[in-house]
Amino acid sequence: MDGIIINELSLSGQFHDSQDFWKNGMPPFYKALQDARSFGVGYLFKQGSFYGAQATPDKTLHDLLTAPEARIIDEAKRYKSTLARAICNPFWDDAPQQDLNAHYLADEADVSGSSVAEATARAVCLLSFIRSLYGKHPVVVTKDGVAIPVGNIWKEQQLYAILFERGELPLEKYITTRFSGGKLDFSLIDDTHGFSLIDNENQNEFIDSFRKFE
Structure with missing residues (x-):
């Protein structure tokens, strides 16, 4: 597997507040990411605007990193550096591989131009946040009427099964x-x-x- 793409569509303001995000949202994200690193997955791609993804009803990821409570909440202090690295380079949209003229659908929603669509064009796996519509594997993306299963993880130990399914483990x-x-x-x-x-x-x-x- 060449890399992992963070799924910005798995954030839709579903975490109640900063405390909820840091305490409940970041630990499974972190553990899934650690699994990827332990198997030498080299690249953690994301959309260039990922920092602006809506994590709580009133805060984006950038807001959560810079909010005063990030210096107080224990889990924020623990996972802040992980999130800070997650919103930085490399960005897949610097050199997108998805067909910009195609239509990509997931659960009948148009995901063209998103990380979900990009994952269909690369030998990668999606990394999603919990409590979203993307708590499933695989995510089936339809490109111009053709169904394409895309690997997806949202908590620890799931990557092992995907690598095994692909014959990479x-x-x-x-x-x-x-x-x-x-x-x-x-x-x-x-x-x-x-x-x-x-x-x-x-x-x-x-x-x-x-x-x-x-």
Whole structure:
């Protein structure tokens, strides 16, 4: 995966106030972003006007970064640098790859010219905020009548499954990353009795069995 595009359409003023955004909106965004960095996803693209996205009924992202309460709220102090970097370069609209003459629809809404449309033209995944219409994977975008599924994450651990679906993450890496840290311990698995015994036909059943331990 070449990069991730932040989905500005996933912000529509859905967070009640600054406290709600910093306390509830930023943690899942941050954790999903950390997953991307841990797998070496190089670029975090966004629209050039992303800083002006409406996060609360009366504040944009830029407003939240510069508001006095950003120096007081604990979560704001923790995630402020992450958000500040997220609104900076690189901007995909400096060199857009989407077809500017095409019409892009998502859930019957025109998303032409947006990050959602841009994601259909690149080998990337969308990164959305919670509490939006984009709390789903994939996001199905219709370009001039042709449906195109676009990967989308909005909380931690979702990227692993998308990379696995795309064939960019081996089964062993997916399992040990996705399900480690809980009740399962993979440290004693060897090549003789390990993941090499799993074939394509039964790997989904194998993965489902691990979900029972979550």
